[in-house]
Amino acid sequence: MAHRCHDYRHLSARWRAVARESGFASRTLCEASGMKLSYLRSPALADDGGIYLSAGIHGDEPGATEGLLSWATMNRHRLAALPLLIFPCLNPWGLTQNRRTDEHGIDLNRCFHNDRHPTVAAVRRIVGNQRFDAALMLHEDYDGEGVYLYEHRRSEQWGDRILDAAATAIPRETRRRIEGRRANSGLLTPRFSPSVFEKIGHPEAIWLHLNGCTRSITFETPSEFALEKRIAAHRAAIETLVGLAC
Numbered sequence: 001m002a003h004r005c006h007d008y009r010h011l012s013a014r015w016r017a018v019a020r021e022s023g024f025a026s027r028t029l030c031e032a033s034g035m036k037l038s039y040l041r042s043p044a045l046a047d048d049g050g051i052y053l054s055a056g057i058h059g060d061e062p063g064a065t066e067g068l069l070s071w072a073t074m075n076r077h078r079l080a081a082l083p084l085l086i087f088p089c090l091n092p093w094g095l096t097q098n099r100r101t102d103e104h105g106i107d108l109n110r111c112f113h114n115d116r117h118p119t120v121a122a123v124r125r126i127v128g129n130q131r132f133d134a135a136l137m138l139h140e141d142y143d144g145e146g147v148y149l150y151e152h153r154r155s156e157q158w159g160d161r162i163l164d165a166a167a168t169a170i171p172r173e174t175r176r177r178i179e180g181r182r183a184n185s186g187l188l189t190p191r192f193s194p195s196v197f198e199k200i201g202h203p204e205a206i207w208l209h210l211n212g213c214t215r216s217i218t219f220e221t222p223s224e225f226a227l228e229k230r231i232a233a234h235r236a237a238i239e240t241l242v243g244l245a246c
């Protein structure tokens with residue numbers, strides 16, 4: 001039997017409890033594969049700026065969905081006062097099946113350049129033209145040997161501080177190249193290359209970057225490490241980013 005972290009109903013029920021205790025309701029994003037997707041928009045989020053958090057766009061990365069929930073649970077009494085837009089799980093079918101893609105074999109994280117995918121279209125509609133101060137996309141990598149992140153930014157670099165905080169749970173990556181890109185102790189700051197993304201499709205992070213987000217960060221934990229450590233690393237990454245943004 002799959003680990004409980006792949007139980008989408010269980011995840012949703014715990015998010016509903018967090019929303020209730022934080023004093024604002026979660027809202028319906030859309031339906032996919034017969035499952036309801038939700039998102040949270042805190043009362044403190046204005047029409048511009050704020051923080052975008054998302055997890056579970058790849059279903060085989062449960063450290064990310066559990067990490068985001070764990071952070072929200074620990075901070076439920078101050079969530080309403082923080083300017084947050086939260087997508088707890090963008091690919092519930094994948095989470096249930098422990099698969100990266102949706103049930104049609106589509107990688108949602110290559111679909112943000114248009115409205116063809118219904119889940120992506122719903123996210124794009126809710127975000128509109130909002131230019132976030134910071135966006136954090138939570139992921140995991142089965143080839144990972146430590147924590148690492150990609151940062152696209154229009155202002156000072158936060159990546160090192162986020163990685164140092166996460167390293168209290170899991171050390172920073174030591175590989176010099178990750179996914180074909182140069183890395184410095186887990187910090188990847190690739191230059192945006194339109195031609196690359198024209199070929200593969202836009203990831204969530206690139207769409208947010210092009211939408212005017214000040215810092216768009218994709219954070220990764222190594223999925224072969226113990227789940228509790230991965231959850232702690234995600235929690236530390238979120239806590240640090242929120243602390244820097246607020």
Ligand SMILES: [Zn+2]
Pocket residue numbers: 058061138139140
């Ligand atoms: Zn991923």
